[in-house]
Amino acid sequence: MEIRVIEEEGRREIEVTVASAPGDPRVPRLVDRIRAAAGRLVGYPDGASVERRVVPLADVTHIDTVDGCAHIHTLDGEVLESPLRLFELESALDGTEFVRTSRQELVNFDHVTAIRPDLNGRLDLKLSDGEWAVVTRSYARDIKEKIGIVL
Numbered sequence: 697m698e699i700r701v702i703e704e705e706g707r708r709e710i711e712v713t714v715a716s717a718p719g720d721p722r723v724p725r726l727v728d729r730i731r732a733a734a735g736r737l738v739g740y741p742d743g744a745s746v747e748r749r750v751v752p753l754a755d756v757t758h759i760d761t762v763d764g765c766a767h768i769h770t771l772d773g774e775v776l777e778s779p780l781r782l783f784e785l786e787s788a789l790d791g792t793e794f795v796r797t798s799r800q801e802l803v804n805f806d807h808v809t810a811i812r813p814d815l816n817g818r819l820d821l822k823l824s825d826g827e828w829a830v831v832t833r834s835y836a837r838d839i840k841e842k843i844g845i846v847l
Contacts, residue, residue, distance in 0.1 A: 710734075728779055729788045737785070739768045739776025749776055753792060753804065757823045759785055760801045771807070771825055795838060797821065797831040805842065 712730055716723050728738050735753050740746075755770050759782065766778040766785055778785060786794070786802055793805040803821060810822035819831035819839055831839050 724779065725784075729784065735792075737768055737776075737778065739778050741774070741776060751776065753789075753794075754806070756804050757807045757825045757827070758801060758803045758829055759794075762800075769825070769827070773825065795835070795842065797829050797835050797839070799832075801829055803829050811839070811843065 714723055714726060731738055731750065736750050737753065737756060737759075738748055738750055740748060751768060751770055755772075757769050757771055759766055759768050759778070761767070761782045764781065766780060766782045768776040768778050770776070780788070782800070782802065786796060789802065794802045795805050797803050803823065807824040808821045809824050812820045812822075814820050814830065817833040817836055819836050821829045821831060821839075823829060
């Protein structure tokens with residue numbers, strides 16, 4: 697893979713061009729990761745659909761995984777299937793308000809409306825769409841640090 701960075705005076709936007717051989721299977725995943733880094737996620741209404749939706753990160757409440765497939769949950773209650781796996785999404789969303797709450801879930805901290813302690817050192821996060829996310833003990837310390845509770 698060849699990567700070139702060209703800086704131009706006066707340019708205000710980043711332009712990404714992907715040149716590849718026809719049908720290269722790496723291209724769609726690469727493009728989806730670039731979109732995530734730009735503040736948007738791509739998902740499909742169901743696994744069999746060819747309709748592709750682009751969702752701003754601000755509209756995503758959380759992302760969970762079931763049977764190895766990541767599902768993007770939006771403010772309006774829509775659930776989209778992501779072409780990326782959860783660890784790929786976590787990597788692409790590094791530096792945003794998305795935090796890992798368990799091995800199966802990422803939560804957009806901008807949509808957390810309440811936090812309550814749970815048994816065995818876990819936490820419960822109430823999201824703006826009314827759902828609750830469980831923070832396992834492994835990730836509770838990160839959440840506590842994020843909200844300023846010094847351990």
